[in-house]
Structure formats: structure tokens, C-alpha cells
Amino acid sequence: MxxxxxxxxxxxALLPVAKKQGIATVWDRYKAMQPQCGFGQLGVCCRxxxxxxxxxxxxxxxxxxxxxxxxxxxxxxxxxxxMIAGGAAAHSEHGRHVALALLGVAEGKLPDYTIRDEAKLxxxxxxxxxxxxxxDIPSMAKAVALATLWDFQNQDHDKPCSWIESxxxxxxLEKLAGLQVLPHNIDAVVTQIMARxxxxxxxxxxxxxxxxxxxxxxxxxxxCLATEISDVLFGTxxxxxxxxxxxxxxxxxxxxxxxxxxxxxSEVVCDVALQMEEEARRAxxxxxINIVGVxxxxxxxxxxxxIPLATNYLxxxxxxxTGAVDAMVVDVQCxxxxxxxxxxxxxxxxxTTMDDSKISxxxxxxxxxxxxxxxxRQIVTLAIAAFRRRNPQRVTIPDFKxxxxxxxxxxxxxxxxxxxxxDDPLKPLLDNIVNGNIRGIALFAGCNSTRITQDSSFVTIxxxxxxxxxxxxxxxxxxxxxxxxxxxxxxxxxxxAGESLKSVLxxxxxxxxxxxxxPLVLHMGSCVDNSRAVAVAVAVANRLGVDLDSLPLVASxxxxxxxxxxxxxxxxxxxxxxxxxxxMPQISGSPLVAELLTETAKQLLGGYFIVELDPxxxxxxLLTTIDERRKSLGI
Ligand code: BF8
Ligand code: SF4
Numbered sequence: 356m357x358x359x360x361x362x363x364x365x366x367x368a369l370l371p372v373a374k375k376q377g378i379a380t381v382w383d384r385y386k387a388m389q390p391q392c393g394f395g396q397l398g399v400c401c402r403x404x405x406x407x408x409x410x411x412x413x414x415x416x417x418x419x420x421x422x423x424x425x426x427x428x429x430x431x432x433x434x435x436x437x438m439i440a441g442g443a444a445a446h447s448e449h450g451r452h453v454a455l456a457l458l459g460v461a462e463g464k465l466p467d468y469t470i471r472d473e474a475k476l477x478x479x480x481x482x483x484x485x486x487x488x489x490x491d492i493p494s495m496a497k498a499v500a501l502a503t504l505w506d507f508q509n510q511d512h513d514k515p516c517s518w519i520e521s522x523x524x525x526x527x528l529e530k531l532a533g534l535q536v537l538p539h540n541i542d543a544v545v546t547q548i549m550a551r552x553x554x555x556x557x558x559x560x561x562x563x564x565x566x567x568x569x570x571x572x573x574x575x576x577x578x579c580l581a582t583e584i585s586d587v588l589f590g591t592x593x594x595x596x597x598x599x600x601x602x603x604x605x606x607x608x609x610x611x612x613x614x615x616x617x618x619x620x621s622e623v624v625c626d627v628a629l630q631m632e633e634e635a636r637r638a639x640x641x642x643x644i645n646i647v648g649v650x651x652x653x654x655x656x657x658x659x660x661x662i663p664l665a666t667n668y669l670x671x672x673x674x675x676x677t678g679a680v681d682a683m684v685v686d687v688q689c690x691x692x693x694x695x696x697x698x699x700x701x702x703x704x705x706x707t708t709m710d711d712s713k714i715s716x717x718x719x720x721x722x723x724x725x726x727x728x729x730x731x732r733q734i735v736t737l738a739i740a741a742f743r744r745r746n747p748q749r750v751t752i753p754d755f756k757x758x759x760x761x762x763x764x765x766x767x768x769x770x771x772x773x774x775x776x777x778d779d780p781l782k783p784l785l786d787n788i789v790n791g792n793i794r795g796i797a798l799f800a801g802c803n804s805t806r807i808t809q810d811s812s813f814v815t816i817x818x819x820x821x822x823x824x825x826x827x828x829x830x831x832x833x834x835x836x837x838x839x840x841x842x843x844x845x846x847x848x849x850x851x852a853g854e855s856l857k858s859v860l861x862x863x864x865x866x867x868x869x870x871x872x873x874p875l876v877l878h879m880g881s882c883v884d885n886s887r888a889v890a891v892a893v894a895v896a897n898r899l900g901v902d903l904d905s906l907p908l909v910a911s912x913x914x915x916x917x918x919x920x921x922x923x924x925x926x927x928x929x930x931x932x933x934x935x936x937x938x939m940p941q942i943s944g945s946p947l948v949a950e951l952l953t954e955t956a957k958q959l960l961g962g963y964f965i966v967e968l969d970p971x972x973x974x975x976x977l978l979t980t981i982d983e984r985r986k987s988l989g990i
Contacts, residue, residue: 361670361809363839365601368753369673378697380672385805397944398431404554413944428560431945433552435921436567440548442922443570445688446883447541447577449617451507453584456619456724458500460588461493467623467727470496471590475766479583482521496587503580509540516541516576522886524893526902527930531572534959536565536929538573545570564951568960571925578923579886585655589622592762592880594771594869595661599838601670602756603663604679608645609635609742611735612665612674615686616881618655620708620722620731621648624684625656627731631739638739649674650689651881654834658762658880667810667835669803672697678749682738686722687712689802689917702744704737757841760869763828763877765890771873774866781898783863788895788907789990792855794824795981798888798927799833799876801912801920804938810836812913812937812970817842819974821875824853825981828891831882832914838878847875885923889930899988904931904961907984909977913937913970924964928952931961933980935973940966 360366360382373380394400399411401421409421411430420426425433459465470476473492476499480487485498506516515537520528531537538544548570551557557566586592604610611628613621625646632643647665648656656662665674668689674680675697682704683694695716698705707713708722708730718737722730763771773780787793797820803809813836817827829837837843842851848860852875860872867873879887889903896903910927912920915938927934942948957963965980967973 359808362811362814363600363670363809364755365666365753366670366673366809368755369601369676369751372751373673373676376700378676378700379693381669381691381693381805396939396941398434398941399427399944401425401430401433403433403552411944423554425558428945428947429558429563431942431948432560432563432567435940435942435948436548436563436570437552438918438921439567439570439574439925440545441918442920443541443574443577444545445919446574446581446922447545449687449883450577450581450584451504452617452619453581453588454500454503457496457584457588458504459724461496461500463493465724465727468588468724470587472587475583475591476587479587483517484521499584503584506576506580507540507542512539515539516573518579519572519576522579522889522893523930524896524902530902530960531929534565534568536569536572538569538576541573541577544573560945560948561951564948568925568929571922572929574922575886575926575930578883581883582880582886585618586764589618590659591766592658592764593767594760594762596758596760597657597661597663598756599664599759599835600756601665601674601677601753603647603665604674604677604752605642605645606679606750606752607640608642609638609640609738610645610647610680611738612647612649612680612683613652613656614649614671614683615652615690616650616655616688616883617652617686618659619724619727620684620686621652621656623727623731624734625660625662627728628735631732631735635739635742638743640742644735649683650835651831651883652686654831654878654881654884658764658878661761663756664759664835664838666839667803667832669805669809675701675703677752678746679752681741681745682706682734684708684734685712688919690714701749702741702746704741706734706737708734757839757844759838759843759878760845760874761838761843761878763879764884764887765894768877768891771863771867774868775863781894785895785898787859791990792824792859793826795907795909795984796826796828796892797977798885798908798910799827799829799837799913800831800882800885800910800923801915802832802917803836803914804916806938807914809914810840812973813837814840814842815970816911816913816974816977817876818851819971820977821851821856822853823978824856825978826856827876828879828888829876830879830884830888833912834876834878834880837876842876843874843878845869845871845874848872851875882919882923901988902931902961905984905988907981907988909933909935909980911935911937911973911977913973928956928962928964929960933963933965933977935965935967935977937968937970937973939968940964
């Protein structure tokens with residue numbers, strides 16, 4: 356069966372350009388990789404020691420145990436929880452980086468950063484149970500930073516990490532504590548997963564999966580602190596109107612694409628670019644500097660600054676094929692190594708910035724918070740110099756961009772609803788969930804994958820859910836998909852929302868001064884910002900006096916691929932949320948592990964995975980799940 360590469364019109368426009376120039380993209384390499392290894396797909400290939408690789412015959416004819424005696428269940432469980440550890444490490448390292456920056460700001464050591472949201476700082480301090488009375492901002496910031504960093508240091512196994520403890524419902528915490536899966540120290544939990552999956556350690560698949568759940572909850576903890584402290588340093592998202600897709604690149608500007616994840620870099624580049632407009636104009640760029648985003652860093656600057664999003668994960672290479680990107684500035688995660696080679700086919704500077712994330716063949720500017728503005732100036736100078744080398748003959752900017760109304764963190768959603776009911780901002784949401792105008796809530800998250808026509812599953816599922824009056828939230832590359840396809844507009848609400856959802860979104864949007872409805876999909880930010888959706892869910896659950904696993908709330912990662920998505924999906928299940936995966940997780944070689952995560956999890960945690968590759972059927976299953984939840988809630 357042939358599958359289209361993408362439903363993104365920019366991809367259709369640029370793939371022939373790439374082909375003509377002999378540039379291979381992710382889709383060419385995917386094709387060349389076929390057929391992919393069936394053992395790997397099932398999760399039954401083990402490379403944990405050098406007696407291997409071992410693989411279990413799924414048909415039962417060949418070996419059923421590895422050389423050491425590990426069976427398919429053990430191998431699958433070990434493999435998947437190592438993926439969770441990888442995801443948790445990535446998010447938490449990002450979080451630690453941000454927390455250390457807050458400490459540096461508090462101690463007056465980082466002149467290029469400041470505290471932009473004091474109210475948020477105060478609310479975090481209160482949430483973490485810290486003394487705020489009589490404290491000035493720097494000492495409060497220091498206390499918050501140290502309390503946060505303690506989540507990486509605590510050695511008392513009976514004392515859970517403070518962020519998770521101060522975030523979830525009481526009932527959820529009790530349930531997780533009962534299963535002994537509450538993390539006490541992010542680093543320790545990640546290390547424990549690596550240790551217990553070493554050759555000759557934990558071989559009990561159930562025990563392994565529980566260890567993985569603990570790792571996923573450590574990931575959640577890291578995500579909460581990364582998101583909230585980033586708001587303190589860079590501001591809490593507020594609604595803004597911007598645009599998405601490659602048409603946001605400008606022919607007459609120095610185009611800088613910010614790609615990666617951590618706002619510590621992107622925010623300073625944005626600040627410095629504003630100061631260097633004149634230099635860009637002197638180099639001949641009539642429109643000065645045009646900053647655009649790619650992947651999650653793109654989402655971060657989009658929801659905080661209204662910076663347009665160029666594209667999401669799978670089409671990152673095509674941003675370069677436009678020939679109009681002068682510099683692609685990257686930090687960590689989801690950066691295809693191929694951009695080095697493609698950048699070299701053009702005038703584009705690919706600039707790596709993190710000393711532990713380099714790509715050979717690129718320019719490395721070693722970025723440090725203490726010298727952030729200087730480093731950023733160096734980066735923007737490189738971009739301007741590249742602009743001078745740009746060949747206008749090779750520029751192909753697809754004429755596709757869509758308006759995107761973005762910036763709906765928990766605070767912005769409460770703020771919009773507060774316009775309807777200032778005394779009780781949550782009430783409009785609660786009332787409309789209870790009366791059925793809002794049938795349920797779906798959070799879309801996760802990546803793109805070559806296994807799915809890019810963006811197609813996101814769009815298909817979301818349209819069906821919207822028609823059925825489900826309120827839609829999105830983060831990460833899911834949010835990127837919706838932004839690119841015009842689903843973050845008021846027009847999309849009018850076109851796709853069911854009648855009752857439309858009336859609710861219109862009432863809130865109008866009261867909030869948007870002159871019409873809220874957009875169809877609410878952009879909550881990057882992947883670490885998934886914690887924002889949990890904050891809203893916890894507020895609703897607490898008001899209804901129930902736990903998260905009673906809410907008509909579902910999550911969907913229809914195009915998931917990264918280890919980070921495995922970690923997020925797993926904590927979503929652990930928090931009690933039915934979680935759809937639209938790509939086949941690499942666990943099906945163990946019916947036992949598959950059953951644990953789809954069936955047993957339901958009894959133990961309330962949340963569970965729903966694996967459904969067909970987007971239409973996935974939407975139906977999510978609607979059924981929402982209705983089941985409503986029924987058991989008695990609404
Ligand atoms: O953290 S959604 S492809 S960019 S992993 Fe990566 Fe997946 Fe995109 Fe953001 Ni999240
Ligand atoms: Fe094979 Fe066991 Fe080594 Fe894995 S740990 S590679 S199953 S011998």
C-alpha cells in the first residue's frame with residue numbers, strides 16, 4: 356500500500372525541489388529502510404549484553420529465550436522502560452537546566468535573564484509550601500530553585516518529589532503511593548531503571564513495568580518544573596495571534612529558525628535579534644530579522660511571544676530546502692542530524708549550541724547562560740553573514756501559512772473563562788461539562804512519524820471529536836500540526852465544532868474580548884507543557900470532588916515516535932487518563948506487557964493505553980471512552 360508523505364501542502368511543494376537538487380529527506384530514508392526489522396518492531400530484540408543480540412521468535416518455532424534465559428516478556432519490558440528512562444532524562448535535564456538558571460538569576464549571576472512573572476513565582480512558592488511572607492523576589496526565587504533542585508537530590512525514598520506531590524489530587528497520590536511508583540528523586544529513578552534492566556537483574560515483567568511507571572512519573576515531575584519555572588523566567592503564555600507553516604519565511608529578511616526545545620536559548624536569541632535589526636537592514640534585508648520556530652522551541656516562543664511556527668518535526672528538513680533560512684539554531688532533542696548535510700547544500704548556517712548536542716559539519720557556538728547575550732549576538736551575526744551569501748535564485752518559499760491563535764496555558768484558559776464569571780472562573784467549564792455542552796476534553800500530544808502520513812491522524816481525529824463537542828487541547832508537534840492546518844482559528848471553530856461546543860467557545864471568546872469564539876484547538880505549548888493540561892484537569896477534578904480517572908478526559912498521541920512520547924504516554928496512563936496511540940508501540944512481542952498497559956492498567960490506575968492505528972476508529976473509541984466516563988460520573 357502506498358502512503359502519502361504528508362497532508363502539509365508545503366511538503367508537497369518542496370519535495371520535488373529537494374528531489375531535483377538531489378537532496379534526500381526523511382521520507383527517502385524511510386523508504387530505503389524498508390523492510391524494517393520485525394523483531395525490533397515487536398520489541399523482542401535484546402542488545403543489553405554482548406552475548407547478544409538475541410531475538411525471540413514470535414511464531415514459536417525458534418528460540419523462546421535469549422542466551423541468558425530472558426524471555427520475550429522480560430526483553431520487551433526492559434526495552435520499553437529503558438525508552439521511558441530516556442524520555443524522562445531528556446525532559447528532566449531540560450528542567451534542571453531551567454531550575455539552575457533560576458538559581459543563577461536569584462543569585463545575580465545571570466545578567467541576561469530576569470524574572471518576568473513575579474506573580475507566578477509567588478504562586479509556585481506557595482504551592483511548594485515555601486515561606487513567602489516578607490521575602491523579596493530574589494530570595495523567593497532562590498528558595499523555589501533550591502526546593503526544585505532537591506527533586507534531583509533527595510535520598511529519602513519515602514518522601515516523594517515535591518512538584519508531583521504539590522500538583523496531583525490527593526486520591527491520585529494515595530493510589531500511586533500504594534503502588535510504590537511515586538518518584539522521590541528524578542535522577543535516582545532514571546538511574547534505577549538503567550540499573551534494574553542491566554544484564555541479570557530484574558526479570559519480572561510486572562515489576563519492570565511498575566519501575567517504568569515510576570520513571571514516567573519522574574518525567575512528569577521534570578516536566579512540571581520545567582514548564583512552571585520557564586514561565587517565571589520568560590512569562591506565562593497569553594493569547595496571541597500569529598501564523599504557521601513555511602510561508603512565514605520572508606524573502607527580504609534574515610530568516611532565523613529556532614529549533615529544539617529549551618527556551619533558555621531561544622528567548623535570548625529573540626531579545627538580541629530585536630537589537631540587531633539595523634545590522635540586518637544594512638546587509639540588505641529590507642524586513643530586518645524574521646525569527647521563526649521549529650518543533651517545541653517553536654512552540655515555546657510561539658505561545659510566549661507570538662513568534663510564527665515554520666513547521667513541526669517531520670518537515671524540519673524542508674525548511675532548509677526553501678533556500679531562505681539563513682541560520683537554523685538548535686539546542687537539544689528532535690533535531691535530525693541530516694540538517695547538517697542539507698544546510699551545506701545551501702548557504703544556511705546550522706548552528707549547534709549545546710556542548711552535549713553537537714552535529715558534525717555544523718558551526719558550534721558554545722552557549723552558556725552566563726554569556727547568553729554575547730553568544731546570541733554571535734549567532735545572529737552568523738545569520739546575517741549567511742544572508743549576504745544567500746542565492747535568491749534558489750529560494751522557494753511555499754505560499755502556505757495559516758493564522759494561529761495560540762497561548763492557552765492554564766492561566767490563560769482561566770483568564771478567558773474569568774471574563775464570563777470573575778468570581779469563579781472554573782465554573783463555566785464545570786457547568787458545561789456537567790450539562791454536556793462539552794462532552795469531554797481531549798489532549799493531543801506527541802510527534803510526527805514516517806509511519807503515518809504527516810499530520811493526517813491529528814487532523815482527522817480532531818475534526819471528528821470537535822464535531823462531537825469535545826474540547827480540544829494540544830501541545831508539541833500535535834499543536835504544530837493544528838496550527839499549520841488552520842485549526843487554531845475562530846473560523847475553524849465555526850466550521851468544525853459541534854453546536855454546543857461552538858456556543859460555549861463563542862460565549863467564552865466573546866466575553867474575553869476576542870470578538871468571536873475561542874479557536875477550535877487550544878495551543879498549550881511544547882511537550883513539556885503537557886503539565887499545563889494536567890493543571891486544568893486537577894482543578895476540575897478537585898472541584899468535582901473526584902480523582903482524575905473519573906473525568907471525561909482522554910489523551911491522544913496519534914503520530915508518536917520519540918522516547919519522550921513513550922514517557923509522556925505512560926504518565927498520562929498513570930494519572931488515570933485513557934491514552935490513545937496511533938503508532939504501534941514496540942511491545943506487541945509480549946502479550947503480557949501489552950495486556951498490562953492496556954487492560955491491567957485500567958484496574959490499577961484507571962488510565963490505560965488504547966492502540967488504534969486507524970484515525971476514524973480511534974476517534975470513535977475516544978468518544979466511547981468519554982461517554983463511559985460520563986456515565987460512571989452520573990452526568
Ligand atoms: O518534545 S512532539 S517530535 S519536537 S518529542 Fe519531538 Fe515529538 Fe515533536 Fe518536542 Ni515532543
Ligand atoms: Fe541476550 Fe540476555 Fe544478553 Fe539480552 S541480556 S542480549 S537476552 S544474553
